[in-house]
Amino acid sequence: MKLLIVEPLEAEIMQWLESRHEVRFAPELALDPRALRQALYNVRAMIAPPSAPVDAQTLHSAPLLRAIGRVSAGLENIDLDACARAGVEVVRSLTATAQAEAEFMIGALLSMLRRVPVVGTDGLLVGRELGSATVGLIGMPPAARSMSALLAAFGSKVVGYDPSLHASDGVWERWKVQPLPLRELLERCDAVCVQLSYFSRYHGLLGERFLPHCKPNQVIVCTAHSGLFDDAALARELAGGRIAAAWFDSLEPGALDPGRPLAGISTLQVTPCVASTTRESRLRSAWAVARRIDELIAAAPATPREFRPTEPGVPTDLADGPASP
Known part of the structure; x- marks a missing residue:
């Protein structure tokens, strides 16, 4: 399977991704770390909400994983150092919100x-x-x-x-x-x-x-x-x-x-973290993340990766683009 989507997305974005890749939509995995790790074994990219933790243990369970998308603001519960060592790109838009x-x-x-x-x-x-x-x-x-x-x-x-x-x-x-x-x-x-x-x-x-x-x-x-x-x-x-x-x-x-x-x-x-979350900002962010995930799936070979020592990477800053592809 190419893409696991744990965070709900707009219907038009889901349809666009499903037309291009094999997709599993499983929002229930956000609250079940063990099931999430099991589901990641043959996944090449994932879009996950802040409630789904991504740590070194999770990455070791995902040998094919090349990218993690974050539509919601912030990088809560993502171990950036572990992602950098594993060669997994953390994809988000810094401008959408x-x-x-x-x-x-x-x-x-x-x-x-x-x-x-x-x-x-x-x-x-x-x-x-x-x-x-x-x-x-x-x-x-x-x-x-x-x-x-x-x-x-x-x-x-x-x-x-x-x-x-x-x-x-x-x-x-x-x-x-x-x-x-x-x-x-x-x-x-x-x-x-x-x-x-x-x-x-x-x-x-x-x-x-x-x-x-x-x-x-x-x-x-x-x-x-x-x-x-x-x-x-x-x-x-x-x-x-x-x-x-x-x-x-x-x-x-x-x-x-x-x-x-x-x-x-x-x-x-x-207020409970509402500044960056609007219908419009989520749509901009989701399209930016979806487009980049699509590029990475197309470019990355479906082979197991190796963890490597490296300096922590910087999350991708996706430039503003059109509201749809």
């Missing part, structure tokens, strides 16, 4: 700026307009480009920080974002969008060193890994009012449990 994430962040900013009032010059509690705000982008993934365009339409001033991009990098000018050091960005911005890719070296980056310097009444929306923040420092600034409100699209498990720093803070809102 950009517009969805940008729209989510715009909506969150509008809600917080209007819903959490500040004291006006006349002493009254009032909301604020996004068009009059300076907005900081921490991290410059594809969604940052969409954010810059949307914010420009509102009339907002846009600044940014990304530790992986030098201030002279051409991306700043192309995306119309002014680069700033992190502390200066926090000091100047009325609103901040955090979308920085998470690595262990960035754990707690937004903590005691930087958060006390946030502009008073700042609002923050975060679609990145919440480990970028130090819980205690964030809780202190939210409780003290320097940060007027924060909206996280996910939090690490247990972060809101009784006794934890963020427990019971009314100006913190959390």
